[in-house]
Amino acid sequence: MKIACFHLMPYRPLDFEQRARHRSAWVVLPNRLYDPVKGADEYASYLDQLVYAEQLGFDIIAVNEHHQTAYGMMPAPNLIASALIQRTKQAKIAILGRALPLVSNPISIAEEFAMLDNLSRGRIITGFVRGIGTEYHATGINPVFSHERFHEAHDLIVAAWTRPGPFAFEGEHYNFRYVNLWPRPYQNPHPPIWIPSQGSSETIKWAADPERKYPFLVTFSAADLVARYLTLYREQAVKFGYECRGDQLGWAAPIYVADSDDRAKEEARAGIESLFNEYLANPWEMLLPPGYTSLSSMKNTMKLRKSLGSRMRNQTIEQLMESGTVVVGSPRTVREKIGIMRERTGLQILVAMLQFGVLNDELTRRNMELFASEVMPHLRD
Amino acid sequence: MPQRLVHRVGTIEADLLTEGDGQRLLFLHGAAGVPPWNKFFELLAAKFQVLLPQHPGFGTDQFASRIRNIADLAMYYLDYLDGMPGGTVHLVGHSLGGWVAAELATRNCSRLASLTLIAPAGLRVKGIASGDNFIWSPEELTRNLYHDQKLAEEVLSKPVTGEEADRQLTNRFMAARLAWEPRWFSPGLERWLHRIRVPSLLIWGNDDKLLPCAYAATWEQHIAGLKTRQITGCGHLPHIERAAETADCVLRFLDACT
Numbered sequence: 051m052k053i054a055c056f057h058l059m060p061y062r063p064l065d066f067e068q069r070a071r072h073r074s075a076w077v078v079l080p081n082r083l084y085d086p087v088k089g090a091d092e093y094a095s096y097l098d099q100l101v102y103a104e105q106l107g108f109d110i111i112a113v114n115e116h117h118q119t120a121y122g123m124m125p126a127p128n129l130i131a132s133a134l135i136q137r138t139k140q141a142k143i144a145i146l147g148r149a150l151p152l153v154s155n156p157i158s159i160a161e162e163f164a165m166l167d168n169l170s171r172g173r174i175i176t177g178f179v180r181g182i183g184t185e186y187h188a189t190g191i192n193p194v195f196s197h198e199r200f201h202e203a204h205d206l207i208v209a210a211w212t213r214p215g216p217f218a219f220e221g222e223h224y225n226f227r228y229v230n231l232w233p234r235p236y237q238n239p240h241p242p243i244w245i246p247s248q249g250s251s252e253t254i255k256w257a258a259d260p261e262r263k264y265p266f267l268v269t270f271s272a273a274d275l276v277a278r279y280l281t282l283y284r285e286q287a288v289k290f291g292y293e294c295r296g297d298q299l300g301w302a303a304p305i306y307v308a309d310s311d312d313r314a315k316e317e318a319r320a321g322i323e324s325l326f327n328e329y330l331a332n333p334w335e336m337l338l339p340p341g342y343t344s345l346s347s348m349k350n351t352m353k354l355r356k357s358l359g360s361r362m363r364n365q366t367i368e369q370l371m372e373s374g375t376v377v378v379g380s381p382r383t384v385r386e387k388i389g390i391m392r393e394r395t396g397l398q399i400l401v402a403m404l405q406f407g408v409l410n411d412e413l414t415r416r417n418m419e420l421f422a423s424e425v426m427p428h429l430r431d
Numbered sequence: 432m433p434q435r436l437v438h439r440v441g442t443i444e445a446d447l448l449t450e451g452d453g454q455r456l457l458f459l460h461g462a463a464g465v466p467p468w469n470k471f472f473e474l475l476a477a478k479f480q481v482l483l484p485q486h487p488g489f490g491t492d493q494f495a496s497r498i499r500n501i502a503d504l505a506m507y508y509l510d511y512l513d514g515m516p517g518g519t520v521h522l523v524g525h526s527l528g529g530w531v532a533a534e535l536a537t538r539n540c541s542r543l544a545s546l547t548l549i550a551p552a553g554l555r556v557k558g559i560a561s562g563d564n565f566i567w568s569p570e571e572l573t574r575n576l577y578h579d580q581k582l583a584e585e586v587l588s589k590p591v592t593g594e595e596a597d598r599q600l601t602n603r604f605m606a607a608r609l610a611w612e613p614r615w616f617s618p619g620l621e622r623w624l625h626r627i628r629v630p631s632l633l634i635w636g637n638d639d640k641l642l643p644c645a646y647a648a649t650w651e652q653h654i655a656g657l658k659t660r661q662i663t664g665c666g667h668l669p670h671i672e673r674a675a676e677t678a679d680c681v682l683r684f685l686d687a688c689t
Contacts, residue, residue: 340565340606348604349596
């Protein structure tokens with residue numbers, strides 16, 4: 051199994067009383083609440099953690115992109131990836147991912163990934179995403195065209211990496227007379243492309259297509275949903291006439307390990323609950339702008355709305371553990387939970403988020419060390 | 432009660448409400464879809480043949496993919512006018528429908544007898560932000576559409592059927608398709624408004640929290656002879672919140688220009 055240490059880089063010194071006065075920690079949260087001196091310390095700590103992950107034996111260190119939010123301080127994740135390249139030697143560096151529809155020129159994404167791939171001599175894994183719904187409020191990009199733009203930008207980037215240039219690209223959203231990438235990517239034909247997603251049958255079908263066979267990562271979802279989507283992918287592969295490999299299937303989840311189940315739960319509580327209830331919680335209007343999902347799936351979501359309330363409901367760590375959205379416990383418990391998911395799905399990629407919400411540096415390091423020494427060896431094949 | 436018909440433009444079919452005799456008056460609805468046939472329409476239908484079509488993509492998403500932007504919708508309604516028997520029509524548009532009407536009229540006013548814009552979208556006035564209807568909760572949206580909060584509360588207290596909820600969501604998707612970005616305006620429209628050379632009326636509620644009535648001044652700058660009527664104590668829906676007064680405004684204007 052390939053194991054990644056993933057980071058969101060949340061802004062931990064957030065004033066949570068102020069946070070409560072705004073509808074979200076995204077887009078509308080006034081940036082006077084960001085203190086650059088504290089923020090600079092956050093970046094330094096988080097970079098150290100990711101570099102430490104390589105020393106601890108993680109195969110991959112991973113970052114991602116979000117905009118105008120205290121949830122994650124990486125509007126430009128490639129800048130972090132570039133810093134990590136200089137401070138690491140072996141680990142793959144995954145950018146999970148760049149939000150393709152948000153840019154007006156996807157060639158710049160192809161260029162940046164190609165540069166990182168050259169700088170790292172082929173250690174880059176790319177992720178292609180659409181961004182979450184709030185991103186469409188932050189950037190002004192029309193969510194109705196999100197899927198179209200994603201597919202078109204994907205086609206353009208892959209063509210830019212693989213087709214001899216210069217060539218012309220003629221799309222609905224993107225038109226370029228000259229596509230001619232300098233530099234070309236280091237890896238041949240191009241860096242791996244992973245698809246992190248909360249799951250939809252359309253995306254699974256697209257990722258599993260024999261032309262692509264992109265590894266599919268289910269992120270931040272209840273265990274049953276993770277299993278359901280990964281099984282869907284496997285079944286889709288069979289429909290396409292091939293057997294899917296375990297390294298096409300991945301799971302991204304917050305994980306916390308301590309000596310005992312009780313201790314793990316209490317140490318992780320503030321971090322986990324702040325992640326879901328303070329940083330991630332959004333009103334539906336921000337999370338699901340019109341067109342971000344299909345009309346039919348939105349109709350279903352809205353039917354549930356009365357029971358769901360006006361925004362994502364507050365959850366306790368107990369509920370999140372119960373649903374398997376987070377994995378928290380003693381090394382044995384954590385090994386078992388991951389083992390069960392591996393048996394259910396055959397997944398061979400685990401993206402572990404070992405710092406989350408307000409979890410402090412000391413507990414994060416202890417979590418990383420325990421995970422690396424007590425869990426990771428048991429997941430090796 | 433209006434008659435419910437289906438009209439066809441090319442291969443697109445759309446529902447149409449119609450009532451009354453006389454010169455045709457075409458009403459283009461706003462982002463929320465076809466409004467209720469209330470006093471406003473009854474008063475207009477006493478003097479005119481009122482036509483209230485549902486835009487493609489509203490009510491049902493069957494034809495949504497055929498209309499990608501406001502320009503498409505303006506061209507669609509030019510086709511619709513071409514398909515009508517001869518003579519001119521009075522064109523009235525509210526909000527998003529006002530935007531379509533203005534786009535249509537800048538392209539070709541030859542079939543228009545007059546143009547009435549009610550709280551129209553379409554222009555951006557720097558420094559005066561429109562409200563963000565896409566970030567507002569359903570309750571905020573309803574409250575912000577009305578000046579009189581009692582009316583808002585009446586709307587909020589009415590149970591919404593599943594069918595109606597689906598229709599609202601479909602309309603919200605179509606409104607986003609047309610108006611999310613640039614938000615509620617066409618960058619080029621202002622440059623061509625001078626091409627509107629028919630008698631024109633602008634109606635605006637003085638307490639419009641979605642599209643501020645301060646925008647009226649910019650419309651006045653660009654359309655020669657544009658008359659503006661401000662409705663006091665009124666939000667973004669003058670034809671609903673102040674139905675009789677708004678109908679009276681329109682009828683007086685049409686009376687003067689026919």
